[in-house]
Amino acid sequence: MIDIQLIRDNSAEVIRRYEVRNFDATGPVNRIKELDATRRQTQKQLDDTLAEGNAIAREIGQLFKTGRSSEAAALKEQSLLLKQRAKDLQEQLDMAAKELSETMTGLPMLPHHSVPPGTTEADNEIVHTEGDLPGLFNNAVPHWELAGKYDIIDFEAGTKVTGSGFPIYKGKGARLQRALISFFLDEAAQAGYTEYQPPLLVNADSAFGTGQLPDKDGQMYHVPSDNLYLIPTSEVPVTNIFRDMILNEKDLPVKCTAHSVCFRREAGSYGKDVRGLNRLHQFDKVEIVQVTHPEKSYQALDEMVNYVTTLLQKLELPFRVARLCGGDLGFAAALTYDMEVYSAAQKRWLEVSSISNFETYQAQRMKLRFRSQDGKNLLAHTLNGSALALPRIMAALLENNQSEEGISIPAALQKYTGFAIIS
């Protein structure tokens, strides 16, 4: 949710900035201005009515105290009239406030100035590429074949036990998965992130706070008997730890990391996107989350991109960094960098991390504030990124490191796996 003050101050500028998302905000913005004015005006009338009622009630109290209760009848009648008027005004106010809130939450985050124009991922701006692009991988076998060859991931068993998109890792495959989780968590701890183990189910308030509800309702698994949602990412429980909080400025930035299993319904996905490990209903991910001072959030975003870069370097995977264009930018994000690794057999880039600055979008929804040095309560900025999502890292490791002898494990991981090769 954007700050309504921006619309009050300069609505034309707001509309202009939305253009990079290919979004015409004229209608909603003008409606918001109307509703905002109505709301304030009605609020004033209501307050005055209530003030008058309070004065009369006090007066009646005095009459009772001094034993002149018989004189209160006229005042009581007047009070009842005011009460009815207040009720009507309250209804008007509620209607305006409700529509205002709905219209506000219907607006995506204002894009950062650096967001490039464009409509699809083809328009994303590649800001960095690193590592040897493996031309030598002409005979590379895709990971779903390697998985069977070395008996490390059983897709069929997963389909039988649950359904498609729920693979079962086995033997060295399971061990490699566990190694990656430990590696990522240890690295994050070293970079100053505090480790959390959050719940995998969240309530509706939390899902609203980070922006999954109401818009991405269908992407989450829902448990109706308890009205809880399986988390699509640990961003949801971790960021919501700070919901309805006023932090001290000196406690910023807050840096958290968490491993969790993630659940996504992925309704509407098909084809090569869902082959093998490319897109799953259940997968593991280590996430990093920051809550920062508004003036330092872009510095934090750069720091997070740099941090994920070091992970990919240690895993010796070729990768590139893309700044998402307006059309590809998520609803809640002001600026997002995608990190993509090259997958030798599929010969394409796989997104393994998405690092976003939400500015006040989530903070506004969850009332996450901090007390500044001059005593004001201001909205904080929230950011998060994958560091990293496991399945596609696994896919790239398998495909890129294959040889006649087997699949070699990057040096940085060997102390976690306890083996150097899968053969």
Added chain:
RNA sequence: GGAGAGAUGGCAGAGUGGUCGAUUGCGGCGGUCUUGAAAACCGUUGAGGUGUAACAGCCUCCGGGGGUUCGAAUCCCUCUCUCUCCGCCA
């Protein structure tokens, strides 16, 4: 799942229909004292909205929602959550 108790400001804990946004203690902040610190003493200290040049003023909020009343933190209904006991159980 069954029975009972409870939910008040950062925390602890009063308040049971009429200036109660709420006594008090702790904590926090500012000050006096001190070379400095501690102790002591004095003052200050919730959030949101509206309003103002800035103050002031006004409104709302005592877990959520609804009701009774001229007037509710206080009475009634309902939901949620927490605690204790029993049952079940990794």
